[in-house]
Amino acid sequence: MQLHIHGPRSRRVRLLASVSALALGALTLAGCSAASPTASSSGPLKIGISLSLTGDFSDSGKAAQRGYDLWASVTNKAGGVLGRQVKLSIVDDASSPDQVVTNYTNLITQDKVDLVFGPYSSLLTVPASRVASRYHYAFIEPAGGGPSVFAQKLTNLFFVQPAPTTKGGDVFANYILSLPANKRPKTAGYAKLDDPFSAPIAASIQKRFEAAGIKTVYDQTYPAETADMTPIMSGMSAANPDVVVGGSQEADAFAQIKGMIQLKFNPKWLFESNGANSPGDFPAAVGANTEGVFSSADWYADSTIAGSSKFISDYVAKYGGDAQKIDPTSAEAYSAGMLLDQVAKKTGKIDNATIIKTLHSGTWPTLVGNLSWDQYGAPKGAYLLIQWINGKLTTVYPSATAQHAPVAPKPHWAG
Amino acid sequence: MHSLIQAIILGILTGGVYALMASGQTLIFGIMKVVNLAQGALVVLGAYLTYTLFTQLGIDPFLSILITTPLLFLVGVGVQYVLLRPLHGDDVAQLSLLVTFAIALGVEGVLSFAYGSTLTNVQPAYANFSWTILGYQVSLVRFVAFLLSLVMLGLLYLILQRTKFGRSVRATVQNPMSAQLLGVNANRVSALGFGLGAATAAAAGSVFGMLNSFNPGSHYDLISRLLTIVVLGGLGSIGGSVVAALVMGVASSVVSALASPIWSDFTFFIVLLLVLLIRPRGLFGARTRGAL
Secondary structure, eight states: OOOOOOSTTHHHHHHHHHHHHHHHHHHHHHSOOOOOOOOOSSSSEEEEEEEOSSSTTHHHHHHHHHHHHHHHHHHHHTTOBTTBOEEEEEEEOTTOHHHHHHHHHHHHHTSOOSEEEOOSSHHHHHHHHHHHHHTTOOEEESSOOSHHHHTTOOSSEEEOSSSOGGGTTHHHHHHHHHSOGGGSOSEEEEEEESSTTTHHHHHHHHHHHHHTTOEEEEEEEEOTTOOOOHHHHHHHHHHOOSEEEEEOOHHHHHHHHHHHHHTTOOOSEEEESSSTTOTTHHHHHHTTTTTTOEEEESOOTTOOSTTHHHHHHHHHHHHOSOGGGOOHHHHHHHHHHHHHHHHHHHHSOOSHHHHHHHHTSSOEEETTEEEOBOTTSOBOSOOEEEEEETTEEEEEESGGGOSSOOOOSOOOOOO | OHHHHHHHHHHHHHHHHHHHHHHHHHHHHHHHOOOOTTHHHHHHHHHHHHHHHHHHHOOOTTTTHHHHHHHHHHHHHHHIIIIITTOOSTTHHHHHHHHHHHHHHHHHHHHHHHHOSSOBOOOOTTTTOEEEETTEEEEHHHHHHHHHHHHHHHHHHHHHHHSHHHHHHHHHHHOHHHHHHTTOOHHHHHHHHHHHHHHHHHHHHHHHHHHSOBOGGGHHHHHHHHHHHHHHHOTTOHHHHHHHHHHHHHHHHHHHHHSOHHHHHHHHHHHHHHHHHHOTTOTTOOSSTTOO
């Protein structure tokens, strides 16, 4: 799972998104359904992608680009898809929801690409997927898992992560509620970032905890511009819950933890929906204080899923660096390509109608787990529960895939 | 009661850091009547400089202030000389808004290019250390930052009150025309004033980088806070901006801890509106020009 909203400019971008979504909706209403441009069925397999190579989402956009490029080069070395070499057309949308519409329209109608893959973030996936739907293109997308994506009820869309973003914390609730009643936390505190990708994750956990009798002793929602979390954590610390659930993105998760350390408040369980699942940024932000913190993820460097070690060695061979620094977005984008390979192998065809029809049934192994979707592209699986143990992200739940038993109570802060 | 006192301690310490940023902002306004929209971006630039000095050369973030402040002072002087000085006519105030906003965007662009958009922070070994005093937690970084703000503000006061340059600044603030007639070089005063404002941003930036995760876009939230502080304190009043920063720090911290973080900024705006209704020039805004 990755962040889908970054930085203080996101509100402005979101406003732009709503305006452009409205405009696009009006366009779609005014016009009739467009005919699918005829793409060639021989020669190279052209795949069009718009990515945020500049602007707010540029770091994640470039990570997605590395994943797509790696898949294309690995596939081409192995003979391509059904003997056709893959040729990616990647264009920059500067993280703008307007540009992403222009880009996909151009890719489909001017460049006449055979297929498209998704951009980065839900913000851009929503307008982009409508363009793809209008031209009857399959829309396999690795980075748009917010409620707005599935609310469109598009049947050509497939989100390449184990579950919708708002279900990111359900696996933590599963773990806690699997404990015998006398070992469960009695009280819980929630700190929720007020955005559609964060607060709902914590709210979903809270609903299940409360139903199971875990009392809520602190519950606050904070706006995105809250830079200093110490006052909120001082309220949390006064309420002294057994388990703290942060419905967070990255900066606020780091700030929550810094606040807790400074206030010398160490809960028995601590779950952060985002931020703590970042193998490089999290230790850089909180130093040696990672130990025992829970989060959820789909792919990370020590993942034991089939294909992961090959992906890592190919990645390092192509881009250098070390495995721990690989952004999960790269694995998610790579997984989008893996789905194409499998559809081609299964059906012997690689056109949009076949892809859409085929992916709607069955289960599809990827780097981010075995995927299957409901009719509107929401994945039906669950994320993995991960915990920082001995300085490394480790899968601890569900037990079948766990590398280590969950560590609780959480060790003391290193300071 | 414990929560309330803890929140007040946090608020005062945080307010001190904002006071430092806002003092530069209000100084620049006082001298040049320029609302400097780039102050937040200069703070973020200071934070990135500190980050680089710390990660590349291992220089302690607090010590790096000795390097970053002169550096940004020069940047400030340069910016004033090259971009603001050529503005003339009655529209200087409006034009300077656009120019300083352009500077902010420029700084953001360069930082995005150099560092990417990923969040980062300055993490010395003592970043999260806190003392327990009578059951209350006092963070080392915040406490030292608060002292540093006091020292920097004290220095600023001495420069303005006890030096020839300070006298020229105050004269320019009171009446630019008369000051020039009496031999004050207004361009020089403006350039040095802008430099001083930028230097305070550098010092605040080092601390900001230790307290918060930041990226090149962090200046948007900063500048909105700084503008409200400066307006509450009274445009051009350094003392006013210090008091306003402390009011903001304490108000948002107490409301966050005891009521809801959603209301913390809103409460501050209510205070701001009430103050402006009673004192339209802010808490310490001068009735006549010249009370810096």
